[in-house]
Amino acid sequence: MDAYEQARALLNAVIAAYSGRISTAPSPEAARALREERAPLLAERDALTADDRIRIAEIIREMPARLARVREGDAGE
Numbered sequence: 001m002d003a004y005e006q007a008r009a010l011l012n013a014v015i016a017a018y019s020g021r022i023s024t025a026p027s028p029e030a031a032r033a034l035r036e037e038r039a040p041l042l043a044e045r046d047a048l049t050a051d052d053r054i055r056i057a058e059i060i061r062e063m064p065a066r067l068a069r070v071r072e073g074d075a076g077e
Contacts, residue, residue, distance in 0.1 A: 010063035
């Protein structure tokens, strides 16, 4: 998998983790907070190109930790 595909896969995984948390949020306010955190990731995924080498490297470096935090419930709420 090249770096661009890896970055997109990581973004998709984090977006999916947020979506899962939104569906089980304990309150409408918590769901709204999670949606607000997810929104920039959706926009970034749609705008990311293979030429964005610096941002791709940042995503590969940063998103695994964010994915873990979202999965562990340390986001939103």
